[in-house]
Structures are given as C-alpha cells and as structure tokens.
Amino acid sequence: MSSTDGTGPPDRPTDRAPGPKLDLGPVGHLGDRLFAGLARGSGGLVVAIVAFVGVFLLALAIPALADNNSSFLFSRIWEPGGDNPRFGIAALFYTTLISSIIAMVIAVPIAVGVALFTTYYSPKRLAAPVSHAIDLLAAVPSIIYGLWGILFFAPILRPVINGLASALGWIPLFEKPATDNLGVVFTASVVLAIMILPVVTAISREIFAQTPVAHREGALALGATRWEMIRMAVLPYGRSGVVSASMLGLGRALGETVAVLIILSVPNGNDPWNSSIFAGGETFASKIANNAAEFDSPEKTGAYIAAGLVLFVVTFLVNSAARIIVARSGPGGKRPRKNRRTGDKAAQTEGATP
Amino acid sequence: MTTLAANRPAYDGKTLDLTGKSGARAFRNTLATVLIVLCFLIALIPLLWILWTVVSKGYSLLLDANWWSQSQRGITVRRVGGGAYHAIMGTLIMSLICAAIAVPIAIMGAVYLVEYGKGTKAAKVVSFMIDILTGVPSIVAALFIYAVWITVLGFNRVGFAVSLSLVLLMLPVVLRSTEEMLKLVPDELREASYALGVPKWKTILKVVVPTAFGGIITGVMLGLARVMGETAPLLILVGYSKNINLNPFDGFMGALPTMINQDRTELALEPAADRVWAAALTLILLVLLLNLLARLIARFSTIKSK
Amino acid sequence: MAKRIEVSGLNVYYGDFKAVEDVSMTIEPRSVTAFIGPSGCGKSTYLRTLNRMHEVIPGARVEGKVVLDDQDLYAPGIDPVAVRRVVGMVFQRPNPFPTMSIFDNVASGLKLNGVKDKKKLTEVVERSLHGANLWTEVKDRLDKPGAGLSGGQQQRLCIARAIAVEPEVILMDEPCSALDPISTLAIEDLIEKLKDRFTVVIVTHNMQQAARVSDQTAFFNLAATGRPGRLIEMGPTKQIFSNPNEKATEDYITGRFG
Numbered sequence: 065m066s067s068t069d070g071t072g073p074p075d076r077p078t079d080r081a082p083g084p085k086l087d088l089g090p091v092g093h094l095g096d097r098l099f100a101g102l103a104r105g106s107g108g109l110v111v112a113i114v115a116f117v118g119v120f121l122l123a124l125a126i127p128a129l130a131d132n133n134s135s136f137l138f139s140r141i142w143e144p145g146g147d148n149p150r151f152g153i154a155a156l157f158y159t160t161l162i163s164s165i166i167a168m169v170i171a172v173p174i175a176v177g178v179a180l181f182t183t184y185y186s187p188k189r190l191a192a193p194v195s196h197a198i199d200l201l202a203a204v205p206s207i208i209y210g211l212w213g214i215l216f217f218a219p220i221l222r223p224v225i226n227g228l229a230s231a232l233g234w235i236p237l238f239e240k241p242a243t244d245n246l247g248v249v250f251t252a253s254v255v256l257a258i259m260i261l262p263v264v265t266a267i268s269r270e271i272f273a274q275t276p277v278a279h280r281e282g283a284l285a286l287g288a289t290r291w292e293m294i295r296m297a298v299l300p301y302g303r304s305g306v307v308s309a310s311m312l313g314l315g316r317a318l319g320e321t322v323a324v325l326i327i328l329s330v331p332n333g334n335d336p337w338n339s340s341i342f343a344g345g346e347t348f349a350s351k352i353a354n355n356a357a358e359f360d361s362p363e364k365t366g367a368y369i370a371a372g373l374v375l376f377v378v379t380f381l382v383n384s385a386a387r388i389i390v391a392r393s394g395p396g397g398k399r400p401r402k403n404r405r406t407g408d409k410a411a412q413t414e415g416a417t418p
Numbered sequence: 419m420t421t422l423a424a425n426r427p428a429y430d431g432k433t434l435d436l437t438g439k440s441g442a443r444a445f446r447n448t449l450a451t452v453l454i455v456l457c458f459l460i461a462l463i464p465l466l467w468i469l470w471t472v473v474s475k476g477y478s479l480l481l482d483a484n485w486w487s488q489s490q491r492g493i494t495v496r497r498v499g500g501g502a503y504h505a506i507m508g509t510l511i512m513s514l515i516c517a518a519i520a521v522p523i524a525i526m527g528a529v530y531l532v533e534y535g536k537g538t539k540a541a542k543v544v545s546f547m548i549d550i551l552t553g554v555p556s557i558v559a560a561l562f563i564y565a566v567w568i569t570v571l572g573f574n575r576v577g578f579a580v581s582l583s584l585v586l587l588m589l590p591v592v593l594r595s596t597e598e599m600l601k602l603v604p605d606e607l608r609e610a611s612y613a614l615g616v617p618k619w620k621t622i623l624k625v626v627v628p629t630a631f632g633g634i635i636t637g638v639m640l641g642l643a644r645v646m647g648e649t650a651p652l653l654i655l656v657g658y659s660k661n662i663n664l665n666p667f668d669g670f671m672g673a674l675p676t677m678i679n680q681d682r683t684e685l686a687l688e689p690a691a692d693r694v695w696a697a698a699l700t701l702i703l704l705v706l707l708l709n710l711l712a713r714l715i716a717r718f719s720t721i722k723s724k
Numbered sequence: 725m726a727k728r729i730e731v732s733g734l735n736v737y738y739g740d741f742k743a744v745e746d747v748s749m750t751i752e753p754r755s756v757t758a759f760i761g762p763s764g765c766g767k768s769t770y771l772r773t774l775n776r777m778h779e780v781i782p783g784a785r786v787e788g789k790v791v792l793d794d795q796d797l798y799a800p801g802i803d804p805v806a807v808r809r810v811v812g813m814v815f816q817r818p819n820p821f822p823t824m825s826i827f828d829n830v831a832s833g834l835k836l837n838g839v840k841d842k843k844k845l846t847e848v849v850e851r852s853l854h855g856a857n858l859w860t861e862v863k864d865r866l867d868k869p870g871a872g873l874s875g876g877q878q879q880r881l882c883i884a885r886a887i888a889v890e891p892e893v894i895l896m897d898e899p900c901s902a903l904d905p906i907s908t909l910a911i912e913d914l915i916e917k918l919k920d921r922f923t924v925v926i927v928t929h930n931m932q933q934a935a936r937v938s939d940q941t942a943f944f945n946l947a948a949t950g951r952p953g954r955l956i957e958m959g960p961t962k963q964i965f966s967n968p969n970e971k972a973t974e975d976y977i978t979g980r981f982g
Contacts, residue, residue, distance in 0.1 A: 086727070086793045086810050086892065090803045091617070099619035103534050106526035107544040110589070117554070117562050117586070124565050160612065177457025185454055194458070196713075201465050203705050205647025207675045208698045211682060212468050258464045265461070288441055291450035315545040319555025322649040322675070349557040349650070356654040365569055372558045383553040537782060605780075606819040610882070612780060614833035614889055615809025624836050628823040 121369050121376075125224060128366025136370065140337050142351070144367030145358075151367045153374055155337055159345035160375070162237075163249050163324070164317035166341065167256035172310045175261050179268035195269065202262035210326030213255035218246040218327070225342050226248055239340040247329030249341040255323055260313035267312065271305030272298055304389050311386030315379050320351035330354065348375035448647050469702075476699030485700075489672070490660035495681060495690040497703055502697055504662040504672035509704070511666055512577050512673065513646045516584035521638055525627075528596035533622050559586040560651035567655070575656050577666035580673075583651040588641040595637025599630035632716050636719040639712030643705045649675035672702040727810075727892040728753045729774060732795060732859045734788035736778065736954075738771055744770045745952035749942060750755075751893075756915060756924045758938035758961065760931060762976065765944040766953025767927050771895050775811035776804040792892070809837070812891035816898045818878035820870035820885070826845065827866040829881055833889035848888050855921075856884035857914050876907020884915060887922070894918060896926040900933065912937050931977060936967050943973045 111232075131149050134141055139152020178198060182191045187313045219302035225248065241320040288296060329344035333339075338345075346354070352368050479485050489590050527544070535541030563583040599671040603626050611621040627634070650671035652658075658671035658680050677697040729751040736744040744766035751757045759767040773777040773786050776794035776797060790797040797807050814958040820829045828835070830849045839845060849866070851861040858880045870881050879899060886894055896915070915937045918924050928934050931973070934941055957970045968974045 086795065088792075088795050088797070088802045088806045088810065090507060090801070091615075091809075093617060093803075093805075096619045099622065100789045103526050105486050106523045107530035107535060107540070108595070109523055110527050110544055110551070111547045113586070113589075114550050117596075120565055121558075121562055124569065124613035127495070169701055174457045174460055177454045178461045181454050181458040185451065186458075197465060198461060200706070200709075201461075203643060203647075203702075203709050204468060205649070205675060205698075205701055206514055207647070207649045207678050208468065208472060208702065210677065211698065212471055215685070216467070217464075262462055289447035291447040292443070307438055315553055319557065320680075321551075321555065321557045349555055352557050352561060353650050353653050359564060359569075359654075362569060365565065366617070369561055369565060372555075372561045375555055376553070376558045377551045379555055383549065387549065604819070606815055606817060609777065609780060609813075609815065609887075610819045610821070611832070611836070612805075613775065613777060613808055613813035613815075614801060614836065614885065615805055615807075616833065616836040617805050620836050625821055625832075626825075629821070631823070 076371060121373050125370035125373055128363050129370055131363060137268055145361050145364035149363055149386050153371055156346060156348050156351055156371060159249060160318055160347040162341060163253045163256060163347060164314050166253035167260060167317045168314045170257035171261045171264055175264035176306060178265045179272050182269055183272040198262050198265050206320060206323040209255055209259055210323035214247060214327045218251045221251050229342050235285050236339050237341055241338060241340055241343040245326050245329050245344055247344055249345050252324050252327045255327060256317045256320060260316050262314040263316055264309045265323055267309035270305050271302040275301045308386040308389045311382050315382045318379050319349055321353050325350040472695055472699045472702055474697035479696035480699060487660045495684045495687055498689040502700055505674045505677040507664060508671040508673040509581050509646055512580045513642055515581040515666055516588055516645055517642055520585045520588040521592055524592035525596050527593045528600055529622060531597050532600040548593055554586060556587055556648050556650045559583045560654040564654055576668060577656050577671040579655040580651045583655060584645040588645050591641040591644060592637050596634045599633030600626060603629045634714040636716040639708045643708040647705055652676045730791040732789045736773055736788055737785050739783040742952040745954050747955045748899060749921060749955060749958050751925060753923045755939040756919050756937050757940040758934035759927045759944060760934050761944035765946050768897050771897055771927050774895055775808050775813055777813060779804055790982050791816050809889055810891055811893040812886035814886050814896045814899050817902050818875055818882050820881050821876050822871045824870060825867045826862050826870045829870040830884045840963045852884040852888040855887050856880045857949060858884055867946050876910055878902050879903060893923040898927050898929060935961060945972055
C-alpha cells in the first residue's frame with residue numbers, strides 16, 4: 065500500500081478529504097453497445113438494400129430475357145409479352161446516350177463560365193445571390209421543366225433546328241425528318257442541359273474557389289491578365305473536378321424521366337427507325353414510365369426491368385468514372401471543401417494558428 | 419561579365435510603360451470576360467423564363483382560399499373550381515413517411531461510417547453501396563418497388579409504395595450530407611468529451627451530432643425537396659385520385675406532380691391549364707420553402723446557445 | 725485526494741512504429757510535473773497514455789504499467805472511460821463545445837454522465853469557474869456560448885470543465901501554445917493554484933514556463949531520427965535547469981541543441 069496521501073507539502077491547504085480507493089472498473093457500456101449496434105445495423109441495412117435491389121431486379125429480368133426471341137442488346141424492336149416476345153434496347157440505348165451527351169456538351173462550357181463568373185469575375189456582393197439563383201434551377205421539379213420545355217421552349221428552338229438541319233442535314237445525325245414535330249431529341253437535350261447546369265456549376269465553382277492563392281498570385285505576379293491567370297492557374301487546378309462534375313451531370317441526364325417523357329414524341333411503330341436528333345424517340349426512363357400500364361404480366365414487367373437494369377448499370381459506370389477521376393487526380397481533385405471548412409473553424413478560436 | 423552587361427540594353431532614359439498590356443493579350447482578356455459574363459446571362463434566361471411562366475400563369479388560383487382547402491372531386495377538365503388540397507396533402511404524406519424511414523437509417527449509417535467503421539473494409543463496402551444507390555435513377559427505384567410490392571407481394575398501388583421507392587432516393591442524399599457534416603466536427607471535441615470520461619455513444623449523441631445538427635437538417639431538407647418533386651414513382655406506384663385520401667395504405671392518392679401530369683394533355687382548355695400551372699407553382703413554392711428553410715437553419719445553427 | 729502515478733517500463737506503439745520506449749517515472753501528487761523536449765520526442769504521446777486517450781487513435785497500443793492508486797490502468801477489467809473520469813485532460817487548442825453555453829460547458833462532464841440535480845450542477849459550475857479563475861469574467865453571461873470567449877478565457881473554461889468532474893490528475897498538453905503572453909500568464913497562475921488539489925502534468929515547449937510552474941521536470945529526447953522517444957532524465961526542476969546530469973539535457977536547456 066503506497067501512501068497516496070500525506071505526500072503533499074504539509075503547508076499546502078487542501079479542501080479534499082482522502083477518498084476511498086478509485087473505482088476504475090467497467091462503467092457499464094450497454095448504451096455503447098446498443099448505439100454501435102444501431103449504427104452498424106444501419107450500415108448493414110444499406111448493403112442489404114442494394115444487394116436486394118440488384119438480386120431482385122435480376123431475378124425478374126432473367127426469365128424475361130430467357131424467353132426473348134430477339135437480341136436484347138442489338139434489336140430495336142420492343143414487343144415484350146405475348147407468344148413471341150421480342151425486345152431489344154438498341155434504340156433506347158442510342159436515344160438515351162445521344163440526348164445525355166448533347167446535354168453535357170451544351171451544359172459544361174456554360175457551367176464552367178458561370179462558375180468562373182461567380183468565383184473570379186462577379187463583384188463579391190453579387191456572387192452569393194447568383195450562386196443561389198443557379199442553385200434554384202436545381203430545385204425546380206423536373207415535370208415543370210418538361211412542361212415548359214415542350215410548350216414554350218420547343219417552339220423557340222424550332223428555327224434553330226431548321227437552320228442546323230439545312231446546314232448539316234447531309235449527316236444522318238442531323239437529318240431533317242419529314243414532320244415538323246416539336247418533341248425531338250435535340251429539344252430534350254437542351255432542356256436536360258438546363259437541368260444539369262446547376263449540378264455542374266456548383267461542383268466546378270467549389271473546385272475553382274479552391275485554387276491555392278499562391279498559384280493565382282504567382283500567375284498574376286508574372287504579369288498575367290485575369291484570363292491568363294485563369295488559364296495558367298485555375299483551369300489546370302480544376303480540370304479533374306470539372307470532368308467529374310460533367311460525369312455526374314451526365315449521370316443525372318441519363319436517368320431523367322419525366323421531363324424527357326413529356327418532351328419526346330414517341331415515334332409511330334410503323335415508321336422506320338430514325339437516327340436523327342431532330343426526330344422523336346424514347347429513352348430507357350421514358351419508355352418505362354410511358355408503359356407503366358403494361359406491367360400486367362411478369363414477362364412484360366421483366367422486359368422493362370431488364371431495360372431498367374441496363375440504365376442502372378450505365379448510370380453506375382458513369383458515376384464511378386466520375387469518382388475515380390476525383391480519387392486519382394492531383395490536388396484539385398480531392399474534395400478539399402472539408403479542409404477549408406475546418407480551416408474556417410480553426411480560425412474562429414483566437415490565436416489558434418501556431 | 420562584360421557580355422552580361424552588354425546583353426542588357428542601355429537605359430534609354432524613358433520611363434517604364436505601365437499603362438497596359440500588348441494589344442492581343444488585352445483583347446483575349448476582354449473576350450474571355452465577355453464570354454464568361456455571357457455564359458452567366460445565358461444561364462439566367464431559363465431560370466427567369468421558367469419562373470415567370472409558372473408564376474404568371476399559376477398565381478391567380480393560389481389566391482383563392484379554395485385552392486388550399488378543396489380537392490378536385492367531381493370537377494371535370496372543362497370546369498373551373500376545386501383546389502389542390504388533396505394533392506398537397508398527398509405529396510406531404512408520402513414524402514414525410516419517406517423521411518421518417520430514410521432519415522434515421524441515413525443518420526445512423528453516417529455515424530457508422532464516420533465514428534465506428536472509419537478505415538475498415540466493412541465501411542468501404544457500405545460506402546460503395548451508397549455510391550451505387552446514389553446512381554439509381556428514380557424510375558429504376560420505382561420499378562424495384564413495383565416488382566416487390568405489386569408483382570411479388572401482390573399488394574395494390576398505394577401511397578406507401580411511393581414512399582418506399584422515395585426512401586431509396588433520399589437515403590443516399592441524406593447519408594452523404596450527414597457524413598460530410600460529421601466529418602467536419604473537429605476531433606478535438608470528441609477528445610474533450612472522452613477526456614471527461616463520457617462514453618463514446620454519449621459523445622456522439624450529445625457532442626458530435628449537436629455540433630453537426632444544422633448541416634444534418636439542411637441535408638434532410640434538401641433530400642425532402644428532392645423527393646417531393648419526383649414524378650416517376652408516382653406514375654408507376656400509385657394512381658392519381660381527385661379525392662382527398664389521407665390513407666397511404668389504401669387507395670389512390672393525389673400528389674402535386676401527378677396533378678400536373680393529369681391535365682397536361684388538356685392544356686388547350688383554360689380551366690385545366692390554369693390548374694396545371696397553379697399546381698406547378700404550388701410545387702415550386704413547397705420545394706423552395708424547404709430549400710430556404712435549409713439555408714436558414716444552416717446559417718443560424720453553427721453555434722447554438724443553450 | 726490527488727494521487728501518485730507510477731509508470732514502469734512503458735512502451736507506446738502506433739501500429740508497428742514504436743513511438744516511446746521504456747519510460748519509468750513517478751509523478752508526485754499535488755505537484756506540477758513538466759515534460760519538456762524537442763518536437764516529436766513522444767512527450768505528448770506519452771502524456772496521452774496516462775489517461776488512455778491514445779487509444780482513440782486506431783492502432784495505438786501500450787506495453788508496461790501505469791499504476792494509479794495501486795491499480796494498473798492497463799490491467800484487464802479497467803475501463804478507459806472510468807480512467808478518464810479520474811485523469812482529466814486539457815488540450816493544446818481550447819476546445820469548448822460549440823453547441824453549449826458557458827454553464828453547460830462546465831457542467832458537461834457531470835451532465836453527460838447523468839447528473840441532473842440542478843442545484844448541484846449550479847454549485848459545481850460556480851466552484852469550478854472560481855477554481856479556474858474565470859468566475860468574475862463570465863458570471864453575468866453563463867448562458868452565452870462558450871465559443872464567444874477569447875482564446876485565453878476559452879482555455880480556462882476548458883480547465884474549469886476538466887476540474888468540474890473532480891479528477892485526481894489533470895494532464896495538460898501544451899495548454900498555452902495557442903495563447904498570447906497575457907493569457908499564458910493567467911493559465912500559469914492557475915496551474916500554481918491547481919496543484920493544491922490536483923496532480924498536474926504539463927507538456928510544454930516553453931522552457932521558461934517549465935521552470936516557472938513545475939516542481940519536477942522530465943526531459944524527453946529522440947535517440948535519433950526515426951527512433952523512439954525516451955525519457956532522458958527527470959528530477960526537481962531546479963536541479964534539471966541548473967545542474968542536469970545528462971549532457972543532452974544541458975544542451976537542450978541552454979539552447980545548444982541539435
């Protein structure tokens with residue numbers, strides 16, 4: 065027994081009586097176990113949900129695919145169910161991809177411009193409201209985009225389409241179709257571009273704002289103009305971020321349902337398939353939504369689920385590509401928002417910086 | 419030495435020219451500025467245009483008290499009257515049920531990723547699964563619930579099925595934003611709490627989560643705003659009803675997006691068109707309200723006094 | 725009652741890396757013990773083993789014994805949570821809980837461990853704030869956020885929070901390194917006062933500070949870069965600063981280090 069009291073200098077007052085031996089045993093960790101269990105359970109649940117979704121959709125799609133009398137990947141026919149089910153996704157795949165890619169091509173340069181505007185061009189007081197206004201675009205439900213797109217925007221776009229078609233009509237992609245149909249792939253693409261603009265803008269803005277001051281001032285110190293500074297310092301730093309933002313935007317566009325459903329006119333079944341972006345068409349999502357009434361037999365439902373699975377896989381690949389780019393890239397690609405915020409917090413405590 | 423000095427032109431007595439850059443560079447700089455400002459203006463056009471369209475065409479019905487208190491029961495496309503009460507309630511009920519299921523799972527899942535699983539294989543798997551879930555298009559989520567709820571379990575198309583499919587869409591959004599917020603809580607606060615002899619779970623519940631609370635709520639609001647505007651699950655999983663139905667487990671249910679969808683093919687008829695735009699404006703207002711609320715909470719909650 | 729800590733043969737590892745090697749020392753109760761040494765010599769790491777805070781970092785582990793009140797802190801059956809209730813800690817950067825008021829910050833240790841008695845809490849908060857020399861400055865704004873105080877006040881708030889749970893030992897990890905000289909002085913005065921009731925262990929980079937506030941001083945050093953930190957020597961502060969036994973200690977103290 066070592067004496068734990070009486071070792072202090074005797075002249076020093078103490079207001080604490082010598083206590084009993086310290087209890088350092090377990091303090092009861094029922095709460096800890098329960099809470100950790102809940103947390104782990106939630107994590108597990110997420111895994112279970114995703115696995116369940118995958119397995120379930122596959123289980124329903126496989127029998128339908130097995131009965132399919134046509135090439136699922138390369139056929140453009142869509143006649144599921146019945147005695148002779150024949151369906152393929154080639155046309156859906158084409159329309160989905162081409163509309164989303166055009167949307168991306170239109171949206172990305174504008175988004176980069178807007179992001180540069182808010183980070184390096186606009187007066188400070190204007191930057192925040194402008195950012196919020198663009199974010200507002202993301203808050204508008206897609207069905208409203210669809211309505212606005214077909215009713216108000218499509219007629220305005222008509223002359224543009226006519227002009228493009230007469231100039232480039234010799235390329236099948238831009239071939240002018242026989243009818244003056246408003247609900248064409250190109251219109252859907254432009255509306256999709258507007259819809260993904262806020263996503264791409266928001267991410268680009270964040271990355272651009274993070275260009276290290278040293279890089280920017282370094283460029284300016286060399287006598288660069290503002291544009292040269294952006295080209296030398298900001299764009300190289302933010303490139304991977306912009307690429308991944310574009311991929312995320314593309315992922316959004318691929319899966320967009322209602323706006324496309326409202327805008328695109330479904331081609332007449334008897335017409336020959338048309339590859340022009342100035343014709344109507346159907347994407348995966350619009351096809352499925354359009355035919356919800358047809359989900360009466362497991363075979364038919366299975367065919368749509370198979371199409372949905374393909375959409376899911378494509379979206380997933382695109383999103384993964386975005387993430388891989390972010391993970392691989394250099395300083396500009398990491399999500400540095402975290403660092404910045406903690407930095408701010410640190411600055412609040414006085415004299416915290418060593 | 420002498421060569422070095424010789425390479426440098428002799429000082430010619432003129433003052434340095436600090437007035438400007440060379441013409442081509444200045445031109446490129448101006449051009450870039452013009453283009454960038456142009457981008458900004460182009461981006462504003464659709465925003466203003468859409469808002470103007472919806473507000474100017476939709477506002478009049480919203481001023482009528484009936485709009486907020488009556489359903490469309492017995493009102494045909496050609497007739498004026500009725501309201502959006504059934505659809506507003508339907509939208510609220512379905513999205514709130516969704517939030518009630520998704521938010522607890524999302525927050526606890528984020529707690530797992532940040533506080534318990536950090537760096538482990540299991541956490542990487544969970545994280546990967548969330549990435550997958552993030553990419554699930556709404557139509558696929560709807561299709562999945564259709565397959566489970568209707569094809570396999572044999573239930574009817576009801577509001578609850580919509581809520582379930584919305585859970586799949588909301589869960590990853592809220593989980594990721596919560597995760598980000600929890601990561602922003604400095605480790606020093608956790609350590610301060612541990613050093614007081616506070617168990618881990620109480621540290622998380624009473625110190626970490628409250629510190630991140632504003633951000634978490636913001637994420638929830640944004641997630642809610644997102645699912646409220648979703649139309650695809652409604653089209654597939656519940657029929658549109660013009661009547662007031664507050665029971666998510668029985669019968670068709672109205673919702674704002676499907677109310678828009680219902681009459682969108684009849685826009686030539688003025689009463690129908692008015693209703694469509696009024697419903698659209700109502701939906702935008704609802705979503706905007708949530709967004710604004712999210713911003714407000716985010717702004718005022720970083721430090722919460724007792 | 726403040727308690728003595730006896731450490732013997734302590735090694736600290738992060739994964740495979742040995743950060744601190746073979747430390748043995750006795751820390752006297754109701755005194756101030758200072759740990760000094762160059763950056764990276766393991767003194768902070770070692771300090772955190774005294775209340776098992778290092779376990780927060782994944783992969784950290786310890787060999788050896790830390791005996792407090794006849795109990796080995798690393799013996800089976802000892803709960804780190806219970807250990808930390810007895811051995812409190814103050815950190816390098818002031819870290820009041822940002823969501824809590826000044827009152828709640830001080831009361832947090834008790835409240836989070838289930839004390840609800842309002843009267844007792846009020847009493848403890850007042851006593852602890854007095855104990856941390858902060859009462860007069862904050863008594864009129866106890867319901868204001870703790871993060872609104874100045875850096876020095878925040879650090880004293882953190883000390884008040886630590887002593888509110890009545891620990892036996894208080895560990896301080898460079899408590900003044902983020903503060904200005906005036907605030908530092910206030911903390912040093914406070915440390916002088918704290919040792920009447922607590923065993924105080926302080927890590928500091930500031931040798932004048934060690935000389936001013938401590939009774940015992942322990943000098944840590946690295947054998948070489950990449951090698952674990954070790955305790956070079958320990959003794960009464962006066963002796964360490966005037967007449968150290970080791971050449972390395974003398975070099976460090978006189979600034980001829982390196």
